[in-house]
Amino acid sequence: MKKLKNLAYSSMCLSALLLATACNGNTSEKKAEVGQDSTIQDSEEQGFVSMLDQNSLNGWEGDSTIWSMKEGVLSGEIKPGAELKNNTFLIWKGGEPGDFVLRAKFKISDKGNSGINYRSERFTELPYALKGYQADIDGKKNYTGQNYEERKRTTLAYRGERTEIREIEDGLVAEAKGNAWTNRRVLDTIDNLETLKNAIKSEDWNDMEIVAEGNKLSHFVNGKLMSEVIDNDSKNKNDKGLIGVQVHVGPPMKIEYKDMQIKILK
Template identity: 30%
Template sequence: MRKNPYVAVWPVVLIALFGLRSAAVRAAEEEGFKPLFDGKTLAGWEGDPRFWSVQDGVIVGSTDETRTPHNTFLCTTKTYKNFILKLEFRLRNHNSGVQIRSKRLDDFIVAGYQADIAEKRYTGILYEERGRGILADVNPEEVAKHVKPGDWNEYTITCDGPRIRLELNGFTTVDYEEKSPEGAKEGIIALQLHAGPPMKVEFRNIRIKELP
């Protein structure tokens, strides 16, 4: 029986077309976003080199070899006002967070809004570092259903005027409206290493879309 050469080709063509379509869909979803991390260097960021590095395309913060006496941060050199920030994180032990609309105080010490990251209780809350503390709490049992412990998780953080919304793996944990004049309207973005026991946190695919 003569074999049809196109039978073997069509699956390959369909897979290729599906891949192109998927890429197009992803591009459309990410329209307007710009990378904050080039995957190779810490260009555009400033932090203590004892704690922060790039390994295999990932920003790594670790206190395994050197302990920090206080919370320390990797900070953007640029400030941002209204935006949508997307990133992936993976935590091993302890506590971390993503600072938004924040300010540097001294020696990579930061104050301001924080999308919290923790092993259990605090992931998904809105906290104010060196400020008012917890601004918007969550139901930890409900949030835990959407967290992948020890694996990569995605944060989507939207700052638009007085509103700050946090989404964890597509689940909205906080939709907060700032009513206090203390609330910052603009500032840096920063990644946290928490003082205390040895820990490691990783970040990748950091991108931002600035809003009017």
């Protein structure tokens, strides 16, 4: 009888061990899958701070005829007959971070054009205008995820590219030409362009993550790395600056953001 009891106990232990091993294996596989494309982790990870108020534009500065906040959703809208003459931004008043991780969900109308600016400075010739790095967003999914530098060097990395922005050496001409910076060098392609485009949802909520660490700037959408820039241009790069969300000139449109949070790395 005692031997039977020991045998039963041993069998139970072995079953528990096999179950735990299987669970751990599945968890490791999931972590590996996520790690291939994104640094996105549990939304409850410590160190992140919410950037949006629930029902007001507290903490932000911009044109309240365009921007509104209701039930946790930030909306920027151009209505018919009220088209813009210049791009306009809602600017975060929480500081000028350098190294950080920013996460947000966005939804944009079919004809919309927007983006999240960071490490930016004010373009003082116009109200609520910024110049600097931008994680691009558009309703047609032509540019979403690329790195476009507003009012400065223009395109630094198209979607699907890992690029280096080289130092401007003596005798070297660097300029914005064909809507891209001539002193950019493509180091690598990230993924198939069609695969990246198909990872973006039309007129639905998408996850955006911006990771700025030193001279490396990475943009993720729905867990996929869309573009990455290594900025070695000491004359033009910014190591810190303002954050803002954009409504671009063009036809009537709507951009929405929610669950925006930031973790300052240094």
